[in-house]
Amino acid sequence: MKKSSLLLSIIFMAIIVNYTPASAASRIAVTINPPSIQANMGDTITYTGTITNSSDVEVSNIIAYISLANITQGKESPMDLEDWSANKAVKIETIPPHGTYEGKWPMRLIDSGSYVAYITVVDKNDNTPVSSMMSRLEIQRILRLNPHNVLPIAIGEPILIGLIFAAIALRRRKGIV
Amino acid sequence: MVIRVENLIKKYDERTALDGLNFTVEDGDIYGFLGPNGAGKTTTIRILTGIIRADSGQVIIEGHDVFREIMEVKRLVNALPESNGYYEWMTAYEYIEFFSNLYEEKKSKQGILKLLDDVGLNGKEGHLIRSFSRGMKQRLGIARALINRPKLLFLDEPTNGLDPKGRRDIHDLLIDLNQKQGTTIFLSTHLLDDVERLCNRIAILNYGKIVRAGDLREMKGKGTIEDIFFLSTKEGAQ
């Protein structure tokens, strides 16, 4: 029994050692920071993605992009980042053996809710994309009733115009027998 | 001679509105310009006051050629058009003041009030025109036409749509104007009662031509004004 177990283990190890994976998972890893963010609507936050080449060979021409998914109860959906970020994807020319690349993904927070953000790396020589862990993003709605002191103008000007015309009409009516 | 019209022709596309019109109006006349609807009365007045152009002919008013010296003519004459509209949002005073400003000699406040008084609108100067009756509006229109103290006043159907009292008031006003201020009046109408009450000379127009003209008293010796009118327009039609 022991012998057969040992044999199986040796075979398994041999398979693992001899197998050259098509997946980049073995040589590229990606992390996202910070692991969670709490912010307000309208704020600008920045995610940092660290892509590590753990292999002995250089990787080149890889693409890294950020994704956002809405996980708010009842609103679960992937997000179109069109309005959120101007630079969603980056192309990385090379990462030397055992080297790292650090990318920044600034993002403007357009809508409130619970989201997860993650960075995915695609290497054209591999079959499987590599993704980071998910970073939780909580965006609070802030109610701004009077930004830029707009209310006095927005309410006041139509009222002022109305009052001016009412005064003209009243004055005219008084003047008319 | 206040008006001399020679061979006046006006065509609207193929339709001839005035077909070689000739007549004269003397100083101090109340000249009745009669004719059925569509005879060309309004077109004649509009040409004589420079509102529209004639195709050919000559019009001399107070020695000025209407087609060449229209601004001179406008200073000497005035008119109350048939369908005269009003700036209804103005008061009577504002209305007269506005038109008075368009003349070289602007009227003073007293002058405007006097003018309104002359046409029987005293005390109404501060009223909005939209509150006026048709008769009051006609009076206001006449007041507007008197702003420049015209030597010649054109009136196009001035009593149309007025009740008997309104018509009588306008008659009295015109007689007063003619006799006291010496204004020559050119009165276009199809109401024979107006003609009999007001005019000393008349011309009967039919299909753009004058079919009869002359002294009203002389004509009346040959029959009633109604007979003359119907006979003339019938002849004209033939």
Add this chain to the structure above:
Amino acid sequence: MKTIYIMQKEIRESVLTPKGFLWYILTSIILSVLSYLFLTNSELSLLDQGQMLYMIMNFVTALGILIGLIFGADAFAGEIERGTLESLLLSPVNKTEVAMGKLGAALINWGIIFAISLPYLFVVCKGGQNLLFGIVYLAILGTLLTITFSAFSMGLSARIKSMKNSLIISFFIFLLAGSPIFLSAALRGTWFGRILDLINPFADAINTFDSVVIDNQGFGYQTGRVAIICGYTLLSLWFLKRSVSRLEM
């Protein structure tokens, strides 16, 4: 001087009757709603201030053009239909003086609309880039476009003498002028779209606003478009003069 009295009359009519008042209060209410949305709506508030300024400038210009067209359509046809033009023409004023008075009033109306929009521009775009440049360009191009469209509409009104028809044609012209908004960005980018944009004075104005406010480009970049707008203004004035000289009741 007579032109001034006619202009005064027209302005008094705007101020003393609902005709003008409704436009002024409507402008103010729409700008209030627009400004409030720009600053509080979750998505609109994230637009940068240059973009907001540009959008308000477009709106105010379009409103100026629309009011110019409507007042222009009323200028002669409205007076003929109400029976007031004949009295006016019986006075010793010529038709060009009447037209200039009415055009002057249309410009004053544009001035009032512009003045109404100023507080909104300052509040919404406070501290934003090119605010003052934007306001100067809005004043100049808005004035030129008001003259262009009002004069054209007045000329039309004098020619066809029907308020209803003048209004219909004016609205059609307004839609035609605003058509770039309906064209896709891709179509506007083609040579055909660029020519359409260039020959449309309203499109010239909004492209100039875009260039000045958003792209920070100087006057040198705007000369072509401004020259085209000036050309339209002169053409419209010529059309008005010609139409009015032929005006008959």
